[in-house]
Amino acid sequence: MHSKNKTRYVILGLLSEGPLSGYEVKKLVTIRFSGFWSESYGQIYPELKKLEAGGLVTKTSTGNTRTRYVYSITGEGFAALRSWLQEPVEKELVRLEILLKLYFGSLIKPENLQGHIQNFRNEHLQYLNLLGRFETELRSITDEHENHPFVLMTILFGQKVNQAYLEWSDQVLELLKKRQR
Amino acid sequence: MHSKNKTRYVILGLLSEGPLSGYEVKKLVTIRFSGFWSESYGQIYPELKKLEAGGLVTKTSTGNTRTRYVYSITGEGFAALRSWLQEPVEKELVRLEILLKLYFGSLIKPENLQGHIQNFRNEHLQYLNLLGRFETELRSITDEHENHPFVLMTILFGQKVNQAYLEWSDQVLELLKKRQR
DNA sequence: GAAGTCATGTAATTGGTTACATGATTGA
DNA sequence: TCAATCATGTAACCAATTACATGACTTC
Numbered sequence: 001m002h003s004k005n006k007t008r009y010v011i012l013g014l015l016s017e018g019p020l021s022g023y024e025v026k027k028l029v030t031i032r033f034s035g036f037w038s039e040s041y042g043q044i045y046p047e048l049k050k051l052e053a054g055g056l057v058t059k060t061s062t063g064n065t066r067t068r069y070v071y072s073i074t075g076e077g078f079a080a081l082r083s084w085l086q087e088p089v090e091k092e093l094v095r096l097e098i099l100l101k102l103y104f105g106s107l108i109k110p111e112n113l114q115g116h117i118q119n120f121r122n123e124h125l126q127y128l129n130l131l132g133r134f135e136t137e138l139r140s141i142t143d144e145h146e147n148h149p150f151v152l153m154t155i156l157f158g159q160k161v162n163q164a165y166l167e168w169s170d171q172v173l174e175l176l177k178k179r180q181r
Numbered sequence: 182m183h184s185k186n187k188t189r190y191v192i193l194g195l196l197s198e199g200p201l202s203g204y205e206v207k208k209l210v211t212i213r214f215s216g217f218w219s220e221s222y223g224q225i226y227p228e229l230k231k232l233e234a235g236g237l238v239t240k241t242s243t244g245n246t247r248t249r250y251v252y253s254i255t256g257e258g259f260a261a262l263r264s265w266l267q268e269p270v271e272k273e274l275v276r277l278e279i280l281l282k283l284y285f286g287s288l289i290k291p292e293n294l295q296g297h298i299q300n301f302r303n304e305h306l307q308y309l310n311l312l313g314r315f316e317t318e319l320r321s322i323t324d325e326h327e328n329h330p331f332v333l334m335t336i337l338f339g340q341k342v343n344q345a346y347l348e349w350s351d352q353v354l355e356l357l358k359k360r361q362r
Numbered sequence: 363g364a365a366g367t368c369a370t371g372t373a374a375t376t377g378g379t380t381a382c383a384t385g386a387t388t389g390a
Numbered sequence: 391t392c393a394a395t396c397a398t399g400t401a402a403c404c405a406a407t408t409a410c411a412t413g414a415c416t417t418c
Contacts (some may be wrong), residue, residue, distance in 0.1 A: 004379090005405065013285040023369050034314060036280040038409055045371055066414045067370060085289045089279045089297050091304075097187065098270045099217040099338060104194040105331040108266045116270050122271075149360065150286040153353050157280060160352075164345035171341075173335050179330065185407090186377065204397050221379055226399055246387045248398060 004090070007043045008051060012081040015057060015073040017147070022048050032151075035127060035158050054078055083090070102172075108179050114173060121169035128162045131155055185271070188224045189232060193262040196238060198252040198328070203229050203250070213332075216308060216339050237261055283353075291361050295354060302350035311345045312336055 014020060016030055022044050029039045048071055051057040056077035062070050073081070098120050134167045135155050138148065195201060195209055205224050210220045229252055232238040237258035243251050254262070279301050286294045316336050319329065 003404090006276075006281065007405090010281065013281070016288065018283065021369075022371090033281070033284070034252040036275060037275040038274055038276070039404095041371075042373095042407060042409095043405080049371095063369085065370070068368085069370080081285070082288055085282050086293055088300060089282060092277055092279070093219055094217060094275055095187075095219070096217040096273055096338075098273070099335045100187065100191065100194070100214070101266050101270060102331055102338075103214070103328065103335050104197065104262070104266055106327040106336075107197065107263055112267055116269055119269060147284065150283055153286075153356065154280045154284050156281075156352065157277075157349050159289065160345040160349040161342060164341040168338050168341040171337065175330065175334065179392095184376090188377095202397075203399090219378095222399075223379060223381095223401095224377085230399095247396070249396085250398080 005047075007039055007090045008056075009049045009081060009084045010037065010039060011044065011047060011051065011071075012056065012077050013071055015071060016078065017080060017145075019060070019070045019072040021071070034130075036154065049075070110176055114176050115177070117169050117172050121166060121173075124165040124169075128159065128166070131158045131162070135159075186228075188220055188228045189237075190251075190262060190265045191218065191220060192225065192228060192232065193237065193254055193258050196252060196327075197259065197262060200241070200251045200253040202252070215311075217335065232258070291357055295357050298350050298353055298357070302347060302354075305343045305346040305350075309340065309347070312339045312343070316340075 010029060010033075011025055014025055020028070022041070025048075026039060026041060027042055029037060048057065048059075052059050052071070054076075055074060055075055059070045060070050060072065062068050098116060101116055102113065135152070138151060138155070141148070191210060191214075192206055195206055201209070202224070206225055206229075207220060208221060210218060229238065229240075233240050233252070235257075237256060238254055241251050241253065245247050279297060282297055283294065316333070318353045319336070320331060322329070
């Protein structure tokens with residue numbers, strides 16, 4: 001049985017590109033992994049401690065007056081990260097409340113349900129726009145980093161999926177409109 | 182602040198179509214909500230107890246020798262369910278390990294990564310086939326139930342999204358192949 | 363000088379799975 | 391008779407968020 005907790009690998013992965021503080025890890029996850037991952041301070045700080053205790057990262061104090069600790073990945077850390085990356089991806093469980101509410105949709109007013117779908121559509125349209133900006137930004141960087149093409153592939157994923165969400169929303173809104181007549 | 186625990190509404194929703202045992206609730210969630218929801222016994226049985234204590238469901242023993250309890254939704258239960266259905270859908274957090282591994286893809290062998298994507302593709306192709314069978318089965322039912330069209334909409338969602346997954350997989354596999362040259 | 367952000371961390375709580383225990387019924 | 395499935399339930403554990411506490415630096 002291997003752990004479900006991926007926080008350690010998220011941290012190690014980000015540190016593989018350079019040293020970071022816990023605060024920076026959190027920020028990077030929020031921005032760069034928006035849409036497919038999230039981490040909270042309550043996960044990150046304790047995990048950094050465990051990683052240091054296990055020798056997978058080292059801690060350096062760079063604070064002058066303000067407390068600040070920067071973590072660097074070690075050889076063992078790199079090995080652990082690579083080993084995890086090589087393992088097959090575990091079956092992910094997705095939970096979509098919108099589909100639950102739709103499934104029981106006959107119990108509420110059609111306008112109410114349409115509102116839910118409309119909100120869903122709006123949110124994902126906005127996210128699609130954000131992804132477009134990410135893509136433009138990334139493509140404008142001529143000095144390509146090693147992971148550049150891989151980052152683009154994750155962006156492409158978001159674009160494909162969110163496009164599918166929009167198409168589905170439109171189709172469902174159409175079906176709901178027809179039902180009202 | 183309102184609860185994140187949706188188990189109670191899943192149960193109430195299923196009971197809104199007719200009385201069920203805890204065991205049957207679990208089975209229905211697994212089959213009918215496959216792909217967008219899941220529940221474990223460790224959630225269902227305690228929740229049924231709470232629902233009964235709160236007067237949202239009633240319990241009847243239908244066991245002869247084998248212990249079996251069937252739960253029915255009450256008026257209060259219906260009201261609670263409707264009230265939840267009317268509320269806006271909460272922002273869902275999706276976590277996709279495959280994208281995490283892809284993001285750090287430069288650290289492992291291309292063949293290794295291709296294997297991950299290929300597995301991902303296979304799984305979702307299989308699920309797409311399952312959805313096709315669900316759809317055929319559902320469309321063959323002439324005696325339409327109230328929620329029939331809504332169930333079809335959730336199936337359509339799965340089809341759209343999994344189709345997008347396949348397209349993305351193919352595109353990424355192509356990109357990875359090009360990179361190797 | 364106030365708001366915003368940088369920065370670290372813990373405690374409490376909730377959410378959820380897994381493993382375990384127990385036993386009856388059904389069908390090959 | 392053996393495996394599968396029906397059936398209920400709890401305890402232990404793991405995962406994760408949220409709220410809280412604290413304080414420095416920056417920018418308007």
